[in-house]
Amino acid sequence: MTLKKAYLLVFLVLLVDQVSKLYIKTHFVLGEEIKVFEWFRIHFIENEGMAWGTKIPGDYGKLFLTLFRIVAVFGIGYWLWDSVRKHSSSYLIVSIALILAGAFGNIIDSVFYGVLFNDSYHSASTLFSDQPYGSWFHGKVVDMLYFPIWKGNLPEWLPFVGGKYFTFFNAIFNIADMAISTGVGILIVFNKKAFGTDKKEESTEEVAA
Template structure:
């Protein structure tokens, strides 16, 4: 895959991700939910930290996380460029492009959404509000909306630690960018040999 095709792929994913986030941000109140199916719902939540709701504590935790993401995206971008330069497999380039697009999609939220939108608590957010955004640059929140509660119920008593507790699978709420990262990583794991062929295999080919 050429760098041009990879770039177009990334732009497409970014457009889908950002359009969906802006729509949710400006049409849903925080916590609002629409039931599409029993196992799929649109639920507007905002993530202030890392995956699974984890956070870096302290006054500068959010800033540190955002700066780390910016450094990481530079590394992923170099990995993509280097993979194309070395004529890496389509699977490798596609996977890295997915990871890059997903990471960049969430970085846009973290860096810009605090100044582009006002608060979503009890109201629909506005784009570029006159009174200013809900935060400052580098302090935005990531918009999530895809929720798949495939199963909910009480766990059997015999399960150590969790027996008898109410449990939902799948609990996390995520977005298109998260999905792109997950698919990209999944491709690298499932098709590891094709993504990273050994030198002798390349020579034989």
């Protein structure tokens, strides 16, 4: 897989991610939900950018997280470039491109959204608002995809959680998160193929030799 195609994949994922976030942010009030199907809903929430809405404590926790993500993106970007240069498997290149796009998508929220939007508590937010809700590097990540596939009380015989009300699954996420999860999933499921060499590239080099 060429670097041009990998960058195109990154761009397309990033475009879909940001368009969906901009639409939700400018058309939904925080907490608003639309039921598409019983098992799929659009539910607008915001978080600090960590999994399950986790926060790093302290005044500089959010700043540290954002800066760490930026450094990580440069590292992932180099990994993508180096993998293409070494003619690594297309499985690996696609997975890295998806992870890079996802990480970059959430970084855009963290870096810019705090100064681009006002808050979404009472009405849909305004882009380029003169009353932004935050500051540079302190924006909140927009999430909206919710798949409550099953809800109900767990069987009493289950240890620790028996009889408790449970939702599968209760995470709310965005396109960037999906891209990261898909990329990691490819690396796990297709581990041997991902870290092998691209046979097509090898055959091309052999013909050229």
